[in-house]
Amino acid sequence: MGQIRIGISGWRYAGWRGVFYPEDLAQARELAFASSVLPTIEINxxxxSLLRPQNYQDWYDxxxxxxxxxxxxxxxxxxxKRLRDPGKPLANVFASGVLLLREKLGPFLWQFPPNFKFNADLVEHFFSLLPHDTEKALDMARGYEARMNGRAALEIDRKRSMRHAMEIRNDTFNDPDFVKLLRKYDVALVVADTAGKWPDFEDVTADFMYLRLHGQEQLYASGYTDAALRHWAKRIDAWAVGGQVDDARLIVAGPPPKRAGRDVYCYFDNDIKVHAPFDAHKLAGLV
Structure with missing residues (x-):
């Protein structure tokens, strides 16, 4: 069985103070508090913008x-850039200090805008550049642009695996060729619940699953009912043991590639009304 991690997208929200965070908690202590009750958080x-090495070191600590x-x-x-000439911008990302997270670095999320349509050549070129271990990421980082001088971190503690996930928001990605590319490059298709606004396919394409739950009825705002959380718990349990639910919404019909288990990362992004941390806690209790 894979490891299941359920958390939140971001942690610094003014409306959370006095609701999720204690009234007297210093803002600088919010990450420490959130990470003491949740096993994972999405850095958004x-x-x-490109962050700085000190940001990542502080968050690690x-x-x-x-x-x-x-x-x-x-x-x-x-x-x-919309995936055109992504080499140097990718180098800048990996040089920005993210590798300082060391063993605490989980998957990379690549989210695309609603007007970005599937282009097989662009997507495959991008996938071919994505490093799947920290040594390759470091090699890429060394090619950073001059504007990063003085704010780049070019060090790793050891070779570690890296994962990537892609969140799409355009129906043109409903194409078997897209799933083939995801599986070829071991990139996870993000399972995104967006209150019906954008595509919500559930094809299994990598050795892990990545979920983003943006709101059951209202994007970024509404919470999840107990029945809805049970719905997601059933799916997470199936994916964690290498399977798939019978009613999965698929681009390509059929069972997923065989695997004994898959790690599952799930992030609640319904933060406007402070539902995210509480929904994450409830869902964790169901899986």
């Missing part, structure tokens, strides 16, 4: 042994 500040961060890829690659 890295989506908006603030979290307990066994904790895992997922890392959201920079939108310059996915939303602005």
């Amino acid at each position: 500040g890295s989506f908006y 603030a979290t307990p042994p066994g904790f895992v961060f997922a890392h959201k890829g920079n939108r310059f690659i996915t939303h602005i």
Whole structure:
């Protein structure tokens, strides 16, 4: 059976203070508090800008042994460059300090905008560049752009495996060729619950599963009922033992590639009304 980790996307939200976080908790202690009750958190500040080595070192130091961060890829690659000439921007990401997370570095999330349509050549080129271990990531990082001078971290403690997941938001990805590429490069298709706004396919394409639960009825805002959480628990349990549920929403029909178990990472992104940490706790109790 794979390992199941259920957590939240981000941790610094003003509305959480006095609800999830104690009233008198210093903001600088919020990550330490959240990581003491949840086993994983998705870093989403890295989506908006390149962070600095000190950020990652501080976060490593603030979290307990066994904790895992997922890392959201920079939108310059996915939303602005739209996968064109991604080599240097990827080097910048891996040079920014993320490798300082060492054993606490979990999957990389690459989220694409709703108007990004499936282009097999662009996607395959991007997948072919993604490093699947920290040695390859370090090699890539050494090619960072000059603007990173003085703010790059080029060190690893040892060779560690790396994982990647792709979140799509356009129906053109409903294409068997897309699933073939995901499986060829061992990239997970993100299972995204978006209150019906965007595609929500559940094909198993890698040695792990990555879920993002954005809200049951209202994007980023609504919580999950007990019945909805049981629905997701059933799926997580099936994926963790290498299987698939009978009613899975698939691009390619048929059972998943055989595997004794798969690790599952699940992140609640329904943060506006402070549902995320409580829903994560409830779901963890069901799996």
